[in-house]
Amino acid sequence: MSISKPLHELSIAEAGKLLRSGELSSRALTEHALGRIATLDGDLHAYVLVTRERALADADRADAELKAGTDRGPMHGIPYALKDIYDTAGIRTTCHSKLRIDNIPTEDSTVAAKLGAGGGVLTGKVGTHEFAIGGPSFDLPFPPARNPWNTEHTTSGSSSGSGAAVAAGMVRMAMGSDTGGSIRGPAAHCGIVGIKPTYGRVSRHGVFPLSYTLDHCGPLSWSVGDAALTMQVIAGYDPLDPASADVPVPDFTAGLGRGLAGTKIGYARSFFIDNPMAGAETVALLDQAAKTLADAGASVEEVQLPAYELYEACGRIIMFAEAYAIHEQDLKTRPMAFGRYTYQRIVAGAVISAADYIQALRLRRELTDAVNAVLQDYDALLAPTALVPALPFSAFGTDAGRFAGMMNNPFNVTGSPALALPIGFAGNGLPMGMQLVGRPFEEPMLFQIGAAFEAAAGISAIRPGSALAEAA
Amino acid sequence: MSEHPAAADIADIEQRFAAAGVVLVPDRKAGAVESAQAMLAAMHWLRQPRTAAAEPSNTFSLVKAMK
Numbered sequence: 267m268s269i270s271k272p273l274h275e276l277s278i279a280e281a282g283k284l285l286r287s288g289e290l291s292s293r294a295l296t297e298h299a300l301g302r303i304a305t306l307d308g309d310l311h312a313y314v315l316v317t318r319e320r321a322l323a324d325a326d327r328a329d330a331e332l333k334a335g336t337d338r339g340p341m342h343g344i345p346y347a348l349k350d351i352y353d354t355a356g357i358r359t360t361c362h363s364k365l366r367i368d369n370i371p372t373e374d375s376t377v378a379a380k381l382g383a384g385g386g387v388l389t390g391k392v393g394t395h396e397f398a399i400g401g402p403s404f405d406l407p408f409p410p411a412r413n414p415w416n417t418e419h420t421t422s423g424s425s426s427g428s429g430a431a432v433a434a435g436m437v438r439m440a441m442g443s444d445t446g447g448s449i450r451g452p453a454a455h456c457g458i459v460g461i462k463p464t465y466g467r468v469s470r471h472g473v474f475p476l477s478y479t480l481d482h483c484g485p486l487s488w489s490v491g492d493a494a495l496t497m498q499v500i501a502g503y504d505p506l507d508p509a510s511a512d513v514p515v516p517d518f519t520a521g522l523g524r525g526l527a528g529t530k531i532g533y534a535r536s537f538f539i540d541n542p543m544a545g546a547e548t549v550a551l552l553d554q555a556a557k558t559l560a561d562a563g564a565s566v567e568e569v570q571l572p573a574y575e576l577y578e579a580c581g582r583i584i585m586f587a588e589a590y591a592i593h594e595q596d597l598k599t600r601p602m603a604f605g606r607y608t609y610q611r612i613v614a615g616a617v618i619s620a621a622d623y624i625q626a627l628r629l630r631r632e633l634t635d636a637v638n639a640v641l642q643d644y645d646a647l648l649a650p651t652a653l654v655p656a657l658p659f660s661a662f663g664t665d666a667g668r669f670a671g672m673m674n675n676p677f678n679v680t681g682s683p684a685l686a687l688p689i690g691f692a693g694n695g696l697p698m699g700m701q702l703v704g705r706p707f708e709e710p711m712l713f714q715i716g717a718a719f720e721a722a723a724g725i726s727a728i729r730p731g732s733a734l735a736e737a738a
Numbered sequence: 739m740s741e742h743p744a745a746a747d748i749a750d751i752e753q754r755f756a757a758a759g760v761v762l763v764p765d766r767k768a769g770a771v772e773s774a775q776a777m778l779a780a781m782h783w784l785r786q787p788r789t790a791a792a793e794p795s796n797t798f799s800l801v802k803a804m805k
Contacts, residue, residue: 479797579783586777601763610769613762617754617774625784627794665769 274435292343342385375472392427400608422451447674450686457697465681466511469504521714532569577676590615655696
């Protein structure tokens with residue numbers, strides 16, 4: 267295998283083959299990634315900390331090990347980044363907040379430890395909305411990440427730096443977290459792939475919580491294959507995470523290339539068709555995605571789910587009640603240490619009563635049962651991620667508002683695995699996406715369907731503009 | 739979200755914040771009240787009839803701890 271394209275365009279699988287054949291070194295791959303970060307990050311602000319020395323040391327170790335015949339798995343020698351809510355031993359972990367600006371953990375989060383043990387190359391920590399909720403803010407220790415497709419626009423959040431870093435080709439994979447769509451939103455708005463695994467599939471130990479029962483950890487990546495290989499490294503039972511599921515880890519790549527013959531997909535069109543944010547352009551892109559899946563061999567049928575508003579209300583009450591509980595002491599004693607948006611959003615959780623929270627939990631069980639009942643007859647559901655493309659920074663006022671048009675929180679409520687994929691572009695040239703939602707712990711089926719869609723649609727081959735292409 | 743919450747809504751929300759022991763930062767109060775109002779506006783979705791099975795018990799199972 268010869269290297270016929272820029273190094274940042276090599277998939278994790280392609281780079282892995284070259285690393286193992288000796289045609290490519292991890293040091294060269296890592297220096298290329300660091301070069302792109304140096305060239306591009308002045309405009310994009312994806313990173314809050316670049317760990318250059320650590321990256322080069324990781325790369326040299328990977329090269330030596332691979333040369334000696336030690337193979338640590340699919341991430342061995344591959345550069346990646348971590349959202350800055352993942353604890354990293356000896357490396358600052360700020361949650362993008364003044365409140366934790368001097369926080370240097372003594373231990374790795376489980377995911378960081380697994381990626382390290384798997385021979386991954388840590389290039390640094392990438393930005394987030396403060397405490398994974400704040401919104402694009404300019405009153406925080408670091409500026410907000412900007413969208414590689416148009417730097418006047420946000421990346422969506424909260425895994426904002428992860429989205430920007432992957433879309434710009436700085437790294438093939440960056441870890442994010444998803445409490446109400448914080449992996450799938452940036453994936454949609456940055457034109458990349460994001461998987462929110464089943465609740466309990468990937469450990470949250472050492473990842474700063476936003477909402478205990480809604481938080482999920484997962485990767486944002488350039489392709490479905492990259493996501494599947496990452497999952498192979500990070501998934502698995504962790505006794506240190508109270509929500510971790512003690513279930514076998516499957517081969518996440520098993521279905522890649524299998525195609526769609528015999529698969530059944532339920533298209534949750536009624537979920538969004540009456541939403542005022544769903545313009546004709548968005549509906550046409552989602553309908554076309556359903557058609558692409560059908561043309562590629564899947565059986566696609568429209569399905570009915572309970573009203574979206576039920577999921578939205580349920581998820582929102584649970585998230586804000588739990589987030590407020592986590593931050594209550596700081597909100598009361600040092601409120602000005604929070605960014606304006608973050609404060610205004612999280613403190614609102616104080617108005618939720620115990621009865622409100624319990625009613626949301628009761629509703630959650632019904633809504634989860636409803637989704638799983640539909641999935642008895644289908645291998646996956648097709649639903650939107652975002653009804654509108656990335657907003658410009660100018661659309662955000664001085665006070666906290668809602669991120670209208672995002673439709674991800676239902677599957678945090680249900681804990682279902684959900685794979686976000688690009689499906690095309692809005693009229694303004696910004697990416698749009700969909701999500702495929704699966705049965706609990708059946709991520710391999712989502713990767714199978716997602717990879718087939720990716721190959722049929724060809725969207726992932728289109729990357730942000732010429733300025734990025736000409737960079738290092 | 740409404741740009742201008744009704745006065746009655748604001749009074750209710752302020753009462754809820756006070757009951758929770760929260761003294762809002764004056765400069766940030768308007769946005770906090772708006773966030774709270776948006777949440778409370780969705781509360782009716784939670785107050786519909788539920789089945790007996792719709793209860794939160796065993797959300798966290800002790801089966802794992804028995805292993």
